[in-house]
Amino acid sequence: MTNNPESKNGKNPGNKKSGSSGLFNKYLNNRGIFRNREVLRHSFRPNNLPHRTPQIDSIAAILAPSIRNETPSNILIYGKTGTGKTACVKYVGAELETACRELGKRCNVIHLNCELIDTQYRVLAQIANEIENLDNKPNDKPRTSIPMTGWPTDQVYAELKNLLESLGGVNVIVLDEIDKLVKKSGDEILYNLTRFNGELRNAKISMIGISNDLRFTNFLDPRVLSSLSEEELVFPPYNAPQLCDILQERADVAFEEEVLDHGCIPLCAALAAQEHGDARRALDLLRISGELAERENAPKVSEAHVKSAQQKIETDSLIVCVSSLPTQSKAVLYAMLILSDLNRPVFTTGEVAQVYRDVAQALDVDVLTHRRITDLISELTMLGVINSRVVSRGRYGRTKEMWFGTGTSGIRETLSKDERFEEERLHQIDIGRFRTLFR
């Protein structure tokens, strides 16, 4: 989803020996824009999370019993992307671990990203392996008594139980993106995890589920739900002023003195606030603005840079979106391109369907029905590739008008990269016929 243009930044040094070409000199002499660009990445964990104090306090209060070796309640956390859920949980988790260590208690926080670890087996195995290697020094070679595949699930379950029992203490298991896990593998794992506490004498476990999807509880067994959501927390989206604070804090570290124009941060915040208050988006904007300024050797980051960064993010995501479209949708999109080449800024479903027929035949793919085309058009609208609205033209029927938002060049370029859209085939389409047809 978030593609990092970072890697494109590296210039190819060619075949010359390093240091001799002078290729990088202009970057060396340039007084940098960035002091520490890493701070702007979403993987970076700041040790201060503005506007999340209430949430942090709640989590801390709920987890507090673990320092007295008691079992904390399970927590379910909701919130859209970029609202700081993961950051807050990691922060509190780290604090809890250090607090316990000072008291000589054993308490582990195990963070699992369920987007990667998405089956019952992998969850159990991953927990076991993490617990085993908790006390390792950096140079110790990791112990893996449970293979990543091969064992029956109940054996893994038993092994993990032994492991927990032998180590003791409170274990907080964080299931990040838990909705992905449940959608893929069901809620059986969650049920099994809740059962652990009944079978353990020496150790305790507690769960924190983090979900982007507010409706995901629909997929849960009521018993699992009631146990998992003993406590519920909602992370609301940030508003523009709050995003400003977040950005300011990181910008102070990330950029050199005085390189940011005054309006940059408020503008980034405003643009990101329009899109559901996503802090990641705001940080991306700021970082890419800086990178753009750096690349063109500008002394400062201006609001214009922010605007082109916004533009870049938009076209980048458009390209990713279009290139991942199924062939049929691409064919529909290509039909629309033909229409717009005929100097028709807006076109109707019927026209698209007619042109599409020829496109599909030229591409040698199945020709879908009109009904299906309307659905594909709706999908393209949903994805923001095109704009559309239903209009009534009285005697001349009721249809859907559609048009391209920003220029077609990005779309055209992306389509031409699809091997099935070779020019040779597309030349078979009789564009002249349409020119006379729609007049």
Next chain:
DNA sequence: AATCCACAGGAATTGCGGGTGG
């Protein structure tokens, strides 16, 4: 006021690939 176009878009159904349990 009645008509009627050119579709929108809902419901039911089919066909297909991938996964699952026996």
Next chain:
DNA sequence: CCACCCGCAATTCCTGTGGATT
């Protein structure tokens, strides 16, 4: 290994409809 099921793309059939024209 096969039978089965589920999710999804796609088709078929269908009813609904805003408003210029008659």
